[in-house]
Amino acid sequence: MEITPSIHVKDLTRQYGALTAIHKVNFSVNPGEVVGFLGPNGAGKSTTMRILSGIMSATSGSAWVGGICVAQNPHEVKRKIGYMPENNPLPDDMRVVEYLRFRARLKEVPGRKLRASVQEAMEICDLARTARRKIIGTLSKGFRQRVGIADALLGNPEVIIMDEPTIGLDPHQIQGIRKLIDNLRGKHTVILSSHILPEIERSCDRVIIINRGRIVATGSSAELREEFLPGNRFSLIVEGSDTDVAICLAQRGLEASILESTPLADNRSQLILRVENEGDLGSQLIQALGKHKDFTLHSIAPRVPNLEEIFLAATKRSWEETIETKPKITA
Amino acid sequence: MLFISPSTYIAAVLFLCLMGFLYWAILRGMVNTPSEILPTVQFFSVFWIPVFFVVPLLTMRSIAGERSIGTLDTLMTTPTSRVAVILSKFAGAYLFYMLLWVLTIGFPLLTEKLYPHAAESGALLELAPLAGSFLFLATSGLLFISIGIFASSVTRSQLVAGMLTFTTLFVVIVGGQQISNLADANGDLASWMVATVNYLQIFEHLDDFSRGVIDTRPFFYYASTSFLLLGLSTLVIEAKA
Numbered sequence: 001m002e003i004t005p006s007i008h009v010k011d012l013t014r015q016y017g018a019l020t021a022i023h024k025v026n027f028s029v030n031p032g033e034v035v036g037f038l039g040p041n042g043a044g045k046s047t048t049m050r051i052l053s054g055i056m057s058a059t060s061g062s063a064w065v066g067g068i069c070v071a072q073n074p075h076e077v078k079r080k081i082g083y084m085p086e087n088n089p090l091p092d093d094m095r096v097v098e099y100l101r102f103r104a105r106l107k108e109v110p111g112r113k114l115r116a117s118v119q120e121a122m123e124i125c126d127l128a129r130t131a132r133r134k135i136i137g138t139l140s141k142g143f144r145q146r147v148g149i150a151d152a153l154l155g156n157p158e159v160i161i162m163d164e165p166t167i168g169l170d171p172h173q174i175q176g177i178r179k180l181i182d183n184l185r186g187k188h189t190v191i192l193s194s195h196i197l198p199e200i201e202r203s204c205d206r207v208i209i210i211n212r213g214r215i216v217a218t219g220s221s222a223e224l225r226e227e228f229l230p231g232n233r234f235s236l237i238v239e240g241s242d243t244d245v246a247i248c249l250a251q252r253g254l255e256a257s258i259l260e261s262t263p264l265a266d267n268r269s270q271l272i273l274r275v276e277n278e279g280d281l282g283s284q285l286i287q288a289l290g291k292h293k294d295f296t297l298h299s300i301a302p303r304v305p306n307l308e309e310i311f312l313a314a315t316k317r318s319w320e321e322t323i324e325t326k327p328k329i330t331a
Numbered sequence: 332m333l334f335i336s337p338s339t340y341i342a343a344v345l346f347l348c349l350m351g352f353l354y355w356a357i358l359r360g361m362v363n364t365p366s367e368i369l370p371t372v373q374f375f376s377v378f379w380i381p382v383f384f385v386v387p388l389l390t391m392r393s394i395a396g397e398r399s400i401g402t403l404d405t406l407m408t409t410p411t412s413r414v415a416v417i418l419s420k421f422a423g424a425y426l427f428y429m430l431l432w433v434l435t436i437g438f439p440l441l442t443e444k445l446y447p448h449a450a451e452s453g454a455l456l457e458l459a460p461l462a463g464s465f466l467f468l469a470t471s472g473l474l475f476i477s478i479g480i481f482a483s484s485v486t487r488s489q490l491v492a493g494m495l496t497f498t499t500l501f502v503v504i505v506g507g508q509q510i511s512n513l514a515d516a517n518g519d520l521a522s523w524m525v526a527t528v529n530y531l532q533i534f535e536h537l538d539d540f541s542r543g544v545i546d547t548r549p550f551f552y553y554a555s556t557s558f559l560l561l562g563l564s565t566l567v568i569e570a571k572a
Contacts, residue, residue, distance in 0.1 A: 050404075053408045054407075054408065055404055055407050055408060075410055075412070076410075078408055078409060078410040079410045081408060083404075083405070083408040084405075085401060085404045085405060085408075087401060089400050089401030089402045089404065089405060090402065091400070091402055092400075093335045093336055094335065103405075103409070106406070106409040106410075106411050107409050107410065108410055151405070
């Protein structure tokens, strides 16, 4: 067999009383991958992460981290995981370096490597010069997140799990954290959760979309785009009527449909086109629409669906599926 | 966490102030009405006053505090065993509790230094009752602190943990005496019940210890109950981390 996946999850289910937080979740993550866990609030992201890190037990199903079963050998699994929980709890009365040394000792970093590994984690997270001796309670939110990440990095774990690492940060800080995650790529397997879509799209190799406790879609954002919103999309602004544009495109042999039309000022309107043809569509469209007596083309831009649209489409589809399956059972 | 949090030091200062005051009051009482009982013995017989507030203050934060700010989760993801977590919480609180009691030796030492003639009889620092009392404090402390740790492990609110500790300590310390008072009033307690009640009587234990009677039964009582409580706390944090 080829390489053992860093994380392998099979039919994982967790119930809180009558509520099913996650239902038969299956996925696996290869070593060195950065995977984003995406889902609305209450979708089951944190539950899955907590089960993986061994804090919580699953109702049924199993999870393996680095080839070791979490339920059977939680102690060994914890050596392989660096976990940063949601809201990143830290003791407010300790100094950064004290806290990290304490954590390193808890994580069984050997005594002679202790100082070096704490220093390394602080340097990766840019804490070494600025916040080394500061009291954690006085740190800004961005620095607190860095301390949390530095803590997750201690002991050089195989897998790093971060639950909402960028929650409540400003754009500069988010960028900083993103760079930091980029640095981890290849060295560690990283799983992070978020409901902030652009962040996931930029920092993750692969996305797992989870909604209402079920995995709705997995893949890179390009694959997801192909699956949920296929075809090439263009956004154009024209002066003239929509029907003329459609007729003109049909005459030129372009299989295009107008998905949306928003009227703008001065008899202009913004159109969103979906074109099925292959090849260099941009220039074909410009040639087709550029010189025409009935309307004037003002601008044309390819429109790549962002993760937000994919996410909405995927979660919408999962809603429809769950609603559709129910009548089938009764019928 | 215990040694860097302000509440620990507040508890320590309160404890030492109160105990100093009590010691002074006892000495004054001795001056006015000479007594057969040594000041040291009298001093340690009011051990329950500080226990009622110091033990909850020292232990209520230990696990409930960690749970409420969420650091218990991060602690649980390290390869540290649950038993180690509970035992270290216990050890921290217990050692600090004993340190506070050891500091009270300063009172008789100070008295001796300032009023050498008063100490001529050697009554202030007589070794045997002092050692017996400390042995009693050390063993009963096991139970008191483990009550606090257990109360702290079952809840996420420090306030609830503190109140739970206080009431349990109250029942444990005063309860045995009350049962025996009840028995005295009615006078019809079965013999096996007398034995049980005496077994649980913390004040009786103190009397024995300070007179130099070292019995193994109290040792067994304190060690077994604290072992049980710490075991239960381990199970609790295992189940609801």
